[in-house]
Amino acid sequence: MSDVIKKATRESYGEALVALAEKYPNLIVLDADLAAATKTGMFKKAYADRFYDCGIAEANMMGVAAGLAAAGMIPFASSFAMFAAGRAFEIVRNSIGYPHLNVKIGATHAGISVGEDGATHQCCEDLALMRTIPGMTVINPADDTEAKAAVEAAILHDGPVYCRFGRLAVPVINDPATYKFELGKGVTLREGKDIAIIATGLLVNEALTAADALAQEGISARVINIHTIKPLDTEIVAKAAAECGRIVTAEEHSIIGGLGSAVAEAVCESCPVPVRRIGVNDTFGHSGPAVELLKQFGLSAEHIAEVVREELGK
Amino acid sequence: MDEMLVRQLQIHACHVRMGIIEGVYHAKSGHPGGSLSIADLLTYLYFTRMHVYPDNPDFAERDRFVLSKGHTAPALYATLAEKGFFPMEEMKTLRHIGARLQGHPCITIPGVDMSSGSLGQGISAACGMALAGKHRADNYRVYTVLGDGEIEEGQVWEAAMFAAHYGLDNLTAIVDNNGLQIDGKITDVCSPEPIPDKFAAFGWHVIECDAHDFDDLDRAFREAERVTMQPVAIIQHSTKGKGVSFMENQVGWHGTAPNQEQYEKAMAELTEQLRRLEEQA
Numbered sequence: 001m002s003d004v005i006k007k008a009t010r011e012s013y014g015e016a017l018v019a020l021a022e023k024y025p026n027l028i029v030l031d032a033d034l035a036a037a038t039k040t041g042m043f044k045k046a047y048a049d050r051f052y053d054c055g056i057a058e059a060n061m062m063g064v065a066a067g068l069a070a071a072g073m074i075p076f077a078s079s080f081a082m083f084a085a086g087r088a089f090e091i092v093r094n095s096i097g098y099p100h101l102n103v104k105i106g107a108t109h110a111g112i113s114v115g116e117d118g119a120t121h122q123c124c125e126d127l128a129l130m131r132t133i134p135g136m137t138v139i140n141p142a143d144d145t146e147a148k149a150a151v152e153a154a155i156l157h158d159g160p161v162y163c164r165f166g167r168l169a170v171p172v173i174n175d176p177a178t179y180k181f182e183l184g185k186g187v188t189l190r191e192g193k194d195i196a197i198i199a200t201g202l203l204v205n206e207a208l209t210a211a212d213a214l215a216q217e218g219i220s221a222r223v224i225n226i227h228t229i230k231p232l233d234t235e236i237v238a239k240a241a242a243e244c245g246r247i248v249t250a251e252e253h254s255i256i257g258g259l260g261s262a263v264a265e266a267v268c269e270s271c272p273v274p275v276r277r278i279g280v281n282d283t284f285g286h287s288g289p290a291v292e293l294l295k296q297f298g299l300s301a302e303h304i305a306e307v308v309r310e311e312l313g314k
Numbered sequence: 315m316d317e318m319l320v321r322q323l324q325i326h327a328c329h330v331r332m333g334i335i336e337g338v339y340h341a342k343s344g345h346p347g348g349s350l351s352i353a354d355l356l357t358y359l360y361f362t363r364m365h366v367y368p369d370n371p372d373f374a375e376r377d378r379f380v381l382s383k384g385h386t387a388p389a390l391y392a393t394l395a396e397k398g399f400f401p402m403e404e405m406k407t408l409r410h411i412g413a414r415l416q417g418h419p420c421i422t423i424p425g426v427d428m429s430s431g432s433l434g435q436g437i438s439a440a441c442g443m444a445l446a447g448k449h450r451a452d453n454y455r456v457y458t459v460l461g462d463g464e465i466e467e468g469q470v471w472e473a474a475m476f477a478a479h480y481g482l483d484n485l486t487a488i489v490d491n492n493g494l495q496i497d498g499k500i501t502d503v504c505s506p507e508p509i510p511d512k513f514a515a516f517g518w519h520v521i522e523c524d525a526h527d528f529d530d531l532d533r534a535f536r537e538a539e540r541v542t543m544q545p546v547a548i549i550q551h552s553t554k555g556k557g558v559s560f561m562e563n564q565v566g567w568h569g570t571a572p573n574q575e576q577y578e579k580a581m582a583e584l585t586e587q588l589r590r591l592e593e594q595a
Contacts, residue, residue, distance in 0.1 A: 028449065050449075052445065052480070054472075054476060055472075055475065055476070055479075057469075057472035057475070057476065059434075059435075059438070059468075059469040059472060060438045060441070060469055060472035060473045060475075060476055062438070063435050063436075063437075063438020063439050063441070063442065063469065063473065064438050064439070064441050064442035064445060064473075064476065065442060066428070066438070066439045066442055067380075067428070067438065067439035067440060067441060067442020067443040067444070067445070067446065068442040068443070068445060068446045069442070070378075070421070070427065070428055070439065070442070070443060071378070071442065071443045071446035071447065072374065072446065073446050073449070075442075090432060091432075091435055091438070091469070094429070094431070094432040094435060095428075095429070095430075095432075095435045095438065095439055098420075098429050099420075099421040099428065099429040
């Protein structure tokens with residue numbers, strides 16, 4: 001398909017902040033010297049008086065966001081996932097999570113699709129870290145449409161929200177004219193009965209491509225998009241387990257602690273079936289072009305299809 | 315300051331100290347030393363400077379307080395109780411299971427503006443509150459108290475840079491300079507000195523004062539209110555354990571609860587101090 005529009009969800013993040021600024025006058029944006037990369041620079045340009053750069057000091061930025069929220073503002077604290085969730089973890093836990101303050105964390109450059117910058121900046125642990133904080137909502141949108149809707153959903157939700165965005169341009173798979181974002185609700189994108197592929201973020205499109213290829217071979221694969229990692233839609237997961245009998249998860253994150261773990265935990269408690277996790281296999285990334293890295297790490301439609309065939313013994 | 319007002323503040327501070335000892339004794343754990351060293355400061359703030367309303371603790375334009383050195387929660391709780399946010403009797407439930415007075419400040423307690431206790435974090439939250447005030451042109455002020463050991467945390471200096479950069483003159487940070495931290499003297503452990511020079515170098519207006527002299531506290535805070543375009547750091551020279559003779563300047567009383575004998579001795583001393591103050595009042 002040559003007419004596929006591609007856009008990085010970090011762009012969607014910047015655009016959504018600008019688009020929502022008038023509607024939500026308490027919205028305020030913080031960044032830690034990465035406004036050009038996180039795309040909050042768009043907001044800075046449009047609403048300079050509502051943008052505060054904290055410098056290269058993510059720990060303080062999260063604390064400042066907590067204080068702003070305690071005083072009634074709706075701050076979006078922005079940085080790369082590695083620093084927002086990783087470096088500042090304990091501040092997010094104690095200054096935002098514990099007092100359950102209305103802080104939104106906009107974390108861009110998640111996963112190995114950061115590309116050439118390499119392992120130090122390729123955060124594959126953020127979903128695991130954020131998911132363990134009581135009361136934290138964790139969103140990982142799949143495309144531009146979903147990312148923009150997620151930003152508004154985060155504003156409308158009273159409490160801390162971690163929003164994960166990517167650097168790499170990815171296909172827009174949801175129609176903005178008809179799309180509706182429901183926090184905490186998974187979306188069945190393809191019906192299927194032989195196996196369920198449960199994906200999140202940029203792997204959702206790969207899962208759809210894999211399902212199309214598998215359909216040609218007579219394999220009926222259900223595809224579910226989980227944009228809200230926490231709270232997880234356990235109903236849609238249990239239903240998939242019961243009706244398909246076998247699950248493959250796909251995420252641009254460590255296989256430890258992210259979507260795969262969340263699904264496996266839910267399935268174990270509701271309807272135990274085999275769950276195979278596709279993700280980064282407990283290893284660090286390395287430098288390279290994002291698309292090649294995704295292929296190399298098995299985060300592709302081809303690899304998802306391969307795993308499905310293996311699981312079904314075909 | 316008016317002599318009668320000073321006497322009144324001394325009486326309040328004595329009640330606060332008794333509340334601290336009650337709380338820590340009944341909890342069988344907690345941090346009496348650094349709580350006693352800020353008892354006069356918190357009394358001064360809550361009874362002379364801060365616009366806060368026990369009947370309406372969440373009033374939007376109230377002044378804010380963040381206890382960055384959150385382990386001295388007994389001092390904050392006892393001050394809030396003395397101010398009328400909840401009964402002083404509740405100090406006896408400190409750290410008990412099911413009680414609302416948590417070991418470290420918790421935002422759900424009436425009068426507590428921010429959860430704190432992980433050192434170095436409270437000052438950042440105070441910066442955020444001050445920034446919100448500036449952003450909306452609100453008139454409230456924000457106060458935060460740090461330990462002198464606490465400022466060894468790097469986040470404190472990230473916050474110090476931020477507050478000066480944004481000219482948060484509605485923010486006053488008080489460093490409780492009692493000279494002791496858990497492992498010993500701050501100058502032996504990993505010295506944060508010279509403290510005034512460091513804050514000055516970060517762009518703050520710095521004032522030093524005697525933490526246990528209400529006239530001197532008053533001088534310092536009145537000066538702080540006249541400062542514009544800069545955040546203010548008040549380095550208050552204090553005595554850890556102040557008010558209970560055997561706890562004064564003893565690092566061992568950083569995080570130890572008194573036993574029954576020590577509790578009775580401490581309360582007897584404070585009761586005697588109170589009797590004398592009331593005689594003079």
